[in-house]
Amino acid sequence: MKxxxxxxxxxxxxxxxxxxxxxxxxxxxxVHLLVAGSGVDAVAKEAAQIAGVGKVHVADNAAFDxxxxxxxxxxxxxxxxxxxxxxxxxxxxxxxxxxxxxALLDVMQISEILSVxxxxxxxxxxxxxxxxxxxxxxxxxxxxxxxxxAFDKAAMTGGSGTVETVGAGSDAGISSFVGAEIAKSERPExxxxxxxVSGGRALGSSEKYQEVIVPLADKLNAALGASRAAVDAGxxxxxxxxxxxxxxxxxxxxxxIGISGAIQHLAGMKDSKTIVAINKDEDAPIFQVADFGLxxxxxxAVPELTGKI
Amino acid sequence: xxxxxxxxxxxDYNVKPRVKSDGTGVDLANVKMSMNPFDEIGVEEAIRLKxxxxxxxxxxxSVGPAKAQETLRTALAMGADRAILVQTDDDVEPLALxxxxxxxxxxxxxxxxxxxxxxxxxxxxxxxxxxxxxxxxAQGTFASAVNVExxxxxxxxxxxxxxxxxxxxxxxxxxxxxxxxxxxxxxLPNIMKAKSKPLDTKTPADYGVDTTPRVxxxxxxxxPVRSAxxxxxxxxxxxxxxxxxxxxx
Numbered sequence: 001m002k003x004x005x006x007x008x009x010x011x012x013x014x015x016x017x018x019x020x021x022x023x024x025x026x027x028x029x030x031v032h033l034l035v036a037g038s039g040v041d042a043v044a045k046e047a048a049q050i051a052g053v054g055k056v057h058v059a060d061n062a063a064f065d066x067x068x069x070x071x072x073x074x075x076x077x078x079x080x081x082x083x084x085x086x087x088x089x090x091x092x093x094x095x096x097x098x099x100x101x102x103a104l105l106d107v108m109q110i111s112e113i114l115s116v117x118x119x120x121x122x123x124x125x126x127x128x129x130x131x132x133x134x135x136x137x138x139x140x141x142x143x144x145x146x147x148x149x150a151f152d153k154a155a156m157t158g159g160s161g162t163v164e165t166v167g168a169g170s171d172a173g174i175s176s177f178v179g180a181e182i183a184k185s186e187r188p189e190x191x192x193x194x195x196x197v198s199g200g201r202a203l204g205s206s207e208k209y210q211e212v213i214v215p216l217a218d219k220l221n222a223a224l225g226a227s228r229a230a231v232d233a234g235x236x237x238x239x240x241x242x243x244x245x246x247x248x249x250x251x252x253x254x255x256x257i258g259i260s261g262a263i264q265h266l267a268g269m270k271d272s273k274t275i276v277a278i279n280k281d282e283d284a285p286i287f288q289v290a291d292f293g294l295x296x297x298x299x300x301a302v303p304e305l306t307g308k309i
Numbered sequence: 310x311x312x313x314x315x316x317x318x319x320x321d322y323n324v325k326p327r328v329k330s331d332g333t334g335v336d337l338a339n340v341k342m343s344m345n346p347f348d349e350i351g352v353e354e355a356i357r358l359k360x361x362x363x364x365x366x367x368x369x370x371s372v373g374p375a376k377a378q379e380t381l382r383t384a385l386a387m388g389a390d391r392a393i394l395v396q397t398d399d400d401v402e403p404l405a406l407x408x409x410x411x412x413x414x415x416x417x418x419x420x421x422x423x424x425x426x427x428x429x430x431x432x433x434x435x436x437x438x439x440x441x442x443x444x445x446x447a448q449g450t451f452a453s454a455v456n457v458e459x460x461x462x463x464x465x466x467x468x469x470x471x472x473x474x475x476x477x478x479x480x481x482x483x484x485x486x487x488x489x490x491x492x493x494x495x496x497l498p499n500i501m502k503a504k505s506k507p508l509d510t511k512t513p514a515d516y517g518v519d520t521t522p523r524v525x526x527x528x529x530x531x532x533p534v535r536s537a538x539x540x541x542x543x544x545x546x547x548x549x550x551x552x553x554x555x556x557x558x
Contacts, residue, residue, distance in 0.1 A: 066473075066475075068475070073442060092469045093468070096448070096450050100439065101442075102435070102442075103439035103443055108403070108404045108523035109435050127432070130325065130335075131328045132530050133526055133527075134527040135527060136525045139523050172447075174446065174447040177476075178474040180470070181471045181473075183470060191469070195556065219558040232487075237471060239467075239468075244432075245487055252556075253554070270535055274554065275538075276551070287540070289537065292541055292550050292551075293541065301544050304544045305544050309558055
């Protein structure tokens with residue numbers, strides 16, 4: 001089987017999210033990559049080094065910048081003429097593009113696969129991860145999005161893919177990129193961080209989040225996260241949200257501070273290697289999944305922890 | 310401008326799903342069903358656009374069993390003007406749904422179709438994007454703000470790194486994210502009024518759409534259970550545990 005993997009990048013470098021998709025694709029067959037955007041030579045060269053990669057298709061066109069699906073999906077659909085499966089990370093970019101590709105190919109997409117069970121059989125979460133479905137596609141071609149935390153990351157080195165330029169593509173002329181408010185930060189990215197410190201509604205305010213959560217994260221070089229309740233209350237921006245409708249994370253250590261542990265939050269972090277919960281309510285559901293639970297007032301316990309760790 | 314708002318009847322988000330012991334799915338017998346929360350946000354956004362004078366008519370659509378009428382009545386009580394029930398007892402996949410909505414869009418000629426970004430049962434997150442592909446229209450997914458400006462709509466999207474705004478030519482497809490708005494509750498008089506609003510009943514065959522599934526569910530199982538660990542007595546003990554794992558500054 002020949003697979004085509006969507007390379008997520010920022011114009012300069014391959015994003016981490018791509019690597020787990022390469023691992024999933026390698027379970028199906030030969031791995032080809034697609035790098036789309038203008039001036040993406042450096043990205044393509046880097047992508048060719050990823051372990052196990054055969055060919056890197058490069059579509060160099062400004063119409064593909066910002067991943068506008070109206071322009072990108074027809075390009076992918078065309079390349080699928082000689083590939084059997086299209087795989088994209090289950091990021092906001094992958095989720096935006098892949099179903100548009102699937103419909104152009106008249107194929108049902110299989111979303112957020114957790115494992116490859118056979119050439120057309122996969123597992124995926126349904127009902128916010130409260131159930132796992134094993135599903136089998138009957139379509140001639142596959143379109144899949146891949147949950148990054150469910151597959152190991154392919155190595156960034158060791159590959160020797162060949163870079164090949166593909167058709168110019170065009171601007172469909174129905175959409176344009178206006179602007180973005182992307183938080184710039186020295187911290188590790190939430191979805192690839194080894195340690196995450198997350199705060200919940202118990203913090204009570206944006207100031208307290210800054211005062212209590214941030215210093216611990218600084219000390220551990222951790223990424224910052226939050227529950228939906230904390231995001232909805234405006235303590236932190238939306239891109240901090242961990243949960244079924246936010247980001248799915250699986251770090252080595254996840255600190256849940258002042259987070260009660262609603263199903264929707266647990267769905268986003270329960271695959272973390274070690275979960276540490278600090279909450280003053282000893283009956284909070286978070287303690288049912290925590291490896292280390294501390295029943296304490298977070299406003300005392302967290303600064304003390306930050307001081308002693 | 311007309312707005313179409315597809316709505317799905319799903320297991321209420323407050324009900325904990327239970328996997329059936331025979332592994333064929335999630336038990337939906339005798340449990341509370343409600344409108345998919347993301348679709349509710351879509352209905353609310355359409356109503357707000359009508360209140361601003363941007364939209365003139367809101368048509369709610371549901372593909373599902375006879376009971377999906379209740380979901381449509383909820384949309385009508387919130388403020389939709391009329392409804393179409395595409396009745397079927399089959400579990401219709403996103404691709405077939407998108408084909409049905411495309412056929413309805415062909416006759417209704419809406420300016421916008423606003424859908425939930427995903428239904429909280431299948432968690433597919435596909436239908437809106439697929440409808441955009443089939444219609445050839447632009448798509449603004451995971452919207453946290455929608456502003457119609459002349460013959461375009463500006464959609465602010467919740468993306469992994471923060472927010473991004475795209476400008477789309479109308480007609481266009483929008484899918485909602487959580488922070489787009491807070492849906493209203495229908496008032497009692499509006500619930501009464503909704504009973505007399507028009508509701509057409511159709512079938513997938515009326516739109517020439519084959520709903521035979523492309524994806525077979527082999528089995529549905531419980532997720533692996535994570536067991537609780539230990540409670541530590543104080544911060545010192547927690548620090549010791551963390552240091553033993555190599556976690557320290």
